[in-house]
Amino acid sequence: MFPFTYHRPADLDAARGLVAANEEAKLLAGGQTLIATLKQRLAGPSDLVDLAGVPGLAGVSRGGDALVIGAMTRHADVAAAPLVREALPALAELAELIGDPAVRNRGTIGGSVANNDPSADYPAACLGLAATIVTDRRRIAAGDFFLGLFETALEPDEIILSVAFPVGGAAAYEKFPNPASRYAMAGSFVWRGEGAVRVAITGAGQEGVFRWSEAEAALAGDFTPRALEGLALDGDAMIADIHGSGAYRAHLAGVMTKRAVARIVGQG
């Protein structure tokens, strides 16, 4: 690791001051991505601003028609939270599929969303459920937040405070995990509400998470796995690496979407 100064501010104002004052500062949440990056010297921040001491950033609450999940809420706590399991069971199941138990005991939703790994799970739920990313200065619709590979709408010193997920409709997430890392080879988050359908694909697109609009249009007319027959994503626009070709991922995304639709239909 390159040298850095470590801070654990006791409140949000202090954290904001530290990231604003140090251009090369980085926020630290669960560290399950960032610490590996530091160890590989892929990042060399001047300052690490640990959010662990900032009160009020962890926990799940119900605010009107939305489920609000604090940025520092760990994956294991989202998976286990009765509020999430009742209101948005697909989100709890998604959290349970992230990595392994030790990763889920440290990793946070804020860190995952800020990182926007093209194979991460939460970005698919954010797009599929039309979540709002709440920061220290504004509210950003998920559709405007994920901009590309590891790229988001966040300013360098902007801090995510929570993610708000609208409640309602039926949803399911299906993921084909890479057998070694458990990151998605392809994952599909499908949501069905009053006269609307959203399909968000992660793990596959070269630009990261995206809405599959052709599938949404087909499902809006006929919400069955059969409606997706004949639809195909462009393999050339998908990630190709040692784990699988673009064509393989395009196919897999379709299979995951059909399975998610079948589960929603099965839920009745």
Next chain:
Amino acid sequence: MQTITLNVNGAPVTATIDVRTLLVQLLRDDLRLTGTHVGCDTSQCGACTVHLDGLAVKACSVLAVQADGAEVTTVEGVGSSEHLHPMQEAFREHHGLQCGFCTPGMIMAGIDIVRRHGADLDEATVRAELEGNICRCTGYHNIVLAIMAGAQAMAALPAAAE
């Protein structure tokens, strides 16, 4: 350098360290608690699993400064050579190890599984829960048996639990 105070295996510890020190380095190099192993050093293998404030974490992916003020339990803290923890005893009884390198992490993960799922574990649950703990001798069969038996033994002997 930064001075941190934490509780390791029930005893208070104060250490002055480079902030880049990983929790696993503090445990092994500074405190000489070498039961916690470093396998992959990339948070995949789970050989460095310890409990941080009661939760299983990979000590190669936590900075020691993040554990300032916390309680850490390592494999040395769950039992002793004279009185093994029921989970350790179950690994011995069921031959849940070959070379032994992954074993401390397996034991700490196993105790964490029992914390979350209780004593009556089925094989599928244990196998899914061991996602983050890799055994290169491929001895999973007996590891799974040992964790299921250890869970039962922990329930029978609540006083011996962590």
